[in-house]
Amino acid sequence: MNYRHAFHAGNFADCIKHALLVWLLRTMQRKPAALMVLDTHAGLGRYDLTTGPAARTGEWRHGIARLLEQPPPALADYVDLVGRLGLYPGSPVLLRALLRPADRLACCELHPEDCDILRAAFTRDRQVAVHHRDAWEALGALLPPAEKRGLILIDPPFEAPDEFDRLAAGIRLAHRRFPQGVIAAWYPIKHLAPVRAFHTALRDSPVRDVVAAELTLRTPHDPARLNGCGLLIVNPPWRFESEAAPILAALRDRLGDGEAGEGCGIVRLVDE
Numbered sequence: 114m115n116y117r118h119a120f121h122a123g124n125f126a127d128c129i130k131h132a133l134l135v136w137l138l139r140t141m142q143r144k145p146a147a148l149m150v151l152d153t154h155a156g157l158g159r160y161d162l163t164t165g166p167a168a169r170t171g172e173w174r175h176g177i178a179r180l181l182e183q184p185p186p187a188l189a190d191y192v193d194l195v196g197r198l199g200l201y202p203g204s205p206v207l208l209r210a211l212l213r214p215a216d217r218l219a220c221c222e223l224h225p226e227d228c229d230i231l232r233a234a235f236t237r238d239r240q241v242a243v244h245h246r247d248a249w250e251a252l253g254a255l256l257p258p259a260e261k262r263g264l265i266l267i268d269p270p271f272e273a274p275d276e277f278d279r280l281a282a283g284i285r286l287a288h289r290r291f292p293q294g295v296i297a298a299w300y301p302i303k304h305l306a307p308v309r310a311f312h313t314a315l316r317d318s319p320v321r322d323v324v325a326a327e328l329t330l331r332t333p334h335d336p337a338r339l340n341g342c343g344l345l346i347v348n349p350p351w352r353f354e355s356e357a358a359p360i361l362a363a364l365r366d367r368l369g370d371g372e373a374g375e376g377c378g379i380v381r382l383v384d385e
């Protein structure tokens with residue numbers, strides 16, 4: 114396990130994933146019934162962007178720094194939350210901040226030290242469980258939730274060559290165990306071939322009602338660079354396509370540098 118999210122915290126990909134995640138959870142909470150949120154690859158929880166790994170790469174300066182400097186109206190909810198939470202919040206801290214009293218969050222993190230740090234962040238928090246366990250195994254073990262309503266974030270590090278295949282298998286498993294669950298799965302866009310193959314794998318699977326929200330900073334020609342990223346959503350809440358589009362457009366406007374191939378969009382991969 115070489116990937117350490119601390120080097121990348123607050124970068125453009127984090128902003129895209131987290132801004133859409135905040136919209137997803139808030140929208141699901143328009144219904145009063147309790148929810149279970151599962152964060153399968155949770156990371157550390159909080160990141161100091163001014164020292165250590167994040168300061169060394171400076172990726173956050175092209176990401177969350179641009180949004181905090183001048184928050185576009187479509188991103189106000191997400192950016193306010195980041196501003197209010199102190200140290201830069203990773204997905205578990207953002208999701209925890211949105212829980213209502215009857216909701217709960219389960220987090221999995223396989224890196225032992227990161228898991229200890231995450232566990233310490235939620236000591237005595239009865240609404241949060243932190244598991245030192247493998248994400249792919251947890252999808253089978255922790256689903257379906259007793260609440261019968263839930264949001265599952267799958268955010269793998271993409272350090273293994275077969276990560277797209279594992280992600281597609283994980284989505285199929287989560288959907289089989291919990292067909293009504295909302296699944297949000299993050300993926301990198303370095304070049305187009307693996308992304309197309311991933312979309313095709315989902316189209317050819319029994320999973321129904323799938324959309325993908327994508328943003329590219331430049332034409333994805335160079336496989337060595339993170340040229341963009343996507344969030345694939347199974348069972349998106351009603352009006353995802355129309356309500357998430359302005360969020361994505363605001364992210365493109367602030368995070369893009371006007372390079373050729375910059376763009377964003379939401380595509381429906383599989384009908385209901």
Ligand SMILES: C[S@@+](CC[C@H](N)C(=O)[O-])C[C@H]1O[C@@H](n2cnc3c(N)ncnc32)[C@H](O)[C@@H]1O
Pocket residue numbers: 114116117118127130153154155156157158202203204205221222223224227246247248249268269270
């Ligand atoms: C992209 S980072 C997660 C970032 C986090 N979701 C956020 O948005 O703040 C991926 C994390 O998954 C962890 N990880 C890698 N393989 C895993 C596995 N099989 N099961 C659980 N966690 C894993 C890594 O240690 C890393 O902390």
